[in-house]
Amino acid sequence: MSFDLNRDLALLVLKYFHDQNFKEAALTLGCESGLFFDMKYFEEMVLKGKWDEAENYLLGFTKVKDNDYSIKIYFEMRKQKYFEALDNNDRYKALDILLKDLKIFAHGNEKLIKDLCHLLVVDNIREIKPTYRDAISARMNLIYEIKKIIIQHPLLAGKLKLPDMEIHRLRHLLNQSLNWQKHQRPDQEPDLLRDHDSNSKPSASALTNSGAP
Numbered sequence: 001m002s003f004d005l006n007r008d009l010a011l012l013v014l015k016y017f018h019d020q021n022f023k024e025a026a027l028t029l030g031c032e033s034g035l036f037f038d039m040k041y042f043e044e045m046v047l048k049g050k051w052d053e054a055e056n057y058l059l060g061f062t063k064v065k066d067n068d069y070s071i072k073i074y075f076e077m078r079k080q081k082y083f084e085a086l087d088n089n090d091r092y093k094a095l096d097i098l099l100k101d102l103k104i105f106a107h108g109n110e111k112l113i114k115d116l117c118h119l120l121v122v123d124n125i126r127e128i129k130p131t132y133r134d135a136i137s138a139r140m141n142l143i144y145e146i147k148k149i150i151i152q153h154p155l156l157a158g159k160l161k162l163p164d165m166e167i168h169r170l171r172h173l174l175n176q177s178l179n180w181q182k183h184q185r186p187d188q189e190p191d192l193l194r195d196h197d198s199n200s201k202p203s204a205s206a207l208t209n210s211g212a213p
Contacts, residue, residue, distance in 0.1 A: 010035055011163060019168055031060035037159045039147065046143045049135065051081045062155045064104070069153040073146055075105050080142050082116065084135050086125050094120060 010033045017026035030036035038057075045054035054077060062070045078101040085094035098116060106113045119125055126132055150156055 007033075007035065012165075015162055015165055016168070018162065031057060034061055035159060036162060037061055037150070037156050039150065039160060042150075043143050043147070046077065046146065047136075047139050049081075049084065049139060051077060061159065062153065066155060067153075069149050070155070071105065073149055073153075075102070076142060076146060078102050079116070080138060083119075083125060083129070083132060083138065086119055086122075087132070087135065091120060 010029065014026060014029050014033070014036055017029060026036075027038055027041055030038055042054060042057055045051075045057065055074070058073065064074045065071060078097065082094055082097045082102060085091075085097055098120070102113065102116060115128075119128060122128055132138060151160070
């Protein structure tokens with residue numbers, strides 16, 4: 001992989017956020033940069049049934065119809081959301097999910113969508129889906145299957161873990177910069193927030209070390 005300064009800077013800051021336990025900052029940067037998919041967060045959203053949060057997070061990395069992997073993930077999450085609405089006897093919500101969230105998968109899956117539509121007129125979805133126990137166990141089964149898909153997803157390759165680097169790597173690099181400033185301009189206080197004064201006369205030792213006559 002060729003050197004990419006912006007990418008490396010984002011990864012250094014991301015690692016720093018993780019080291020400092022800045023969870024929200026790390027989550028946002030990882031998603032907005034598209035460099036790190038936080039499986040733990042995504043799993044938590046699915047298990048809690050926070051479908052909007054789970055989808056919005058996933059959208060930072062892959063859209064619904066990017067490929068078969070994405071289609072499968074989005075479809076399975078929306079289907080589970082649909083089942084839960086039916087199980088709660090919320091037919092209006094279920095119909096809304098069917099029309100807005102599931103209908104886009106109809107092409108090539110007409111029979112599957114037809115079967116899902118039929119559930120709207122069933123009093124208990126277990127009459128048709130006897131393996132469906134409850135929302136909690138269904139979500140656990142769902143995330144188990146989705147995680148297997150995510151691991152194989154080409155658009156998430158290399159994004160499921162941060163690159164190996166020493167702890168506090170960013171802090172170490174900044175300390176190196178401060179030491180370099182101090183070496184180049186011993187008469188000035190090192191400062192990461194502004195450029196060093198290049199008009200200041202360097203010390204004799206700095207000139208000697210630089211090889212100046």
